[in-house]
Amino acid sequence: MTYEFVPPIYPDETIYSYAARLHVYWAEKNHRKTAKRLFGKAPINIDQRLPLGIEHIARATGNEVDTLLQHHTFYPLFSGFVSCPIALKEAMLSKSGKNLANASSVAQAGIASLGGSRYCPLCIERDKLQYGIAYWHLSHQLQGVTCCTTHDVELVQVEQCTRKFELPPQQDESNGVIASKDALRLARLLLRFNSDFEFNIPDCREDYWGGPSELLRLKNQYRGQNVDMAVLMEAVNLLSEKVFNFRILSENVVFNLIHCTDYYCHPTKHIFLCFVLDLLSVRQPETSVNRDLHNQILERDRFKTIGYYQLGINQLRPTSREVNRSVNYVKSIARQIGVKYQKRTKFITPDIEARIIAKAKAGVHRQTIAYEEGVSVSTVELFINGVLGLSEKRRNLRKESRRKDARQSLLNTMSNLPELTRKNIKKAIYADYMWLYRHDKTWLYQTLPAARNRTKL
Secondary structure (H helix, E strand, C coil): CCCCCCCCCCCCECHHHHHHHHHHHCCCCCHHHHHHHHHCCCCCCCCCCCCCCHHHHHHHHCCCHHHHHHHCCCHHHHHCCCCCHHHHHHHHHCCCCCCHHHHHCCCCCCCHHHCCEEECHHHHHHHHHHHCCCCCEHHHCCCCCCEECCCCEECEEECCCCCCCCCCCCCCCCCCCECCHHHHHHHHHHHHHHHHHHCCCCHHHHHCCCHHHHHHHHCCCEECCEECHHHHHHHHHHHHHHHHCCCCCCHHHHHHHHHCCCCCCCHHHHHHHHHHHHHCCCCCCCCHHHHHHHHHHHHHHHHHHHHHHHCCCCEHHHHHHHHCCCHHHHHHHHHHHCCCCECCCCCCCHHHHHHHHHHHHCCCCHHHHHHHHCCCHHHHHHHHHHCCCHHHHHHHHHHHHHHHHHHHHHHHHHHHCCCCCHHHHHHHCHHHHHHHHHHCHHHHHHHCCCCCCCCCC
């Protein structure tokens, strides 16, 4: 059903903004009535980026479904980064958001602080002059876009209820804060990617056709099949803190984006990693000058080691410390020149063996026993395995010790915070709670407070 007077949707306007503007034009006071009228369902949550009920609002306003989907949502961008674009499209056309989060990879995004709605103070004034009313711009709403690419100023973020249809403030006297160059470059790149998929022009896809792995290859960051993750994460975190004031990518996500071809995540994460890699300087390949310098250092340390042997020092570890090389390095040189070096021999006496077994039976850690007796950990393990049933006994001792600690942790938490529910207790001591759940469930359920009935009023 199309209503008699429905104003057109404005350029770069979100579906949510369009509904809010119609709510104002119709002088409707009840948001549920507007939702029912436009989306056929009330209440309904309409996201600025990936809204629901597009098919119904298209019929109600006389707009084309594809026009709303392609030019007034971020479906084009997300469709290029999800495993099943058809499922995402069907979720957005329907009135149910049950499958939208999973279909769009937003559920595991971990970037909630980049949500909310944003507006540009200068766009507010421009829209009022041109259209008589300010509205929400789609280009301001994508997670990762923190500035207006038209006026080069930072966006103002506001929190709002997506079940109520509200327009941005119609007056903002501030001239805006000038955005940083990195924030502007990232915003333009994110919107370029969306435009790429929106108009099917492979602009960004040609620039970043191979994704993060190809960018790393072009920057000469690979060493064989490996990447120096410490160096890479330092660059990622530095730029993330600079643009967002928090770290947007974990090392696990970065690793998967580089090495896994079937890893799907929020588009902002993928594009931000490409953005960081694009700014990385090209790592210079190893030259003959570098190799010559390395060989000179090796030759210097070799003569230094030989000098110690000629002085009569035949102990490996003191020599390795003096030349700042490994024990194997100084040992190999000793063998090459025929120097007899002092070996560390350790004879295990019956007294040492008895003490090791006694400490093992008492539950002392293997490394502690090895340190106290001056032997290796493998030697301690050898004696433990040589006593029938001792290894099993030590496992049981560790389990009982863990049970005691977990029980005490639960009792302390319940004593200090008696008002906590079962769910909150689990959050407070998650590791201890889950250990008891797996290994001591009967005691756990007998000790926990009674479950509370949360009946809806």
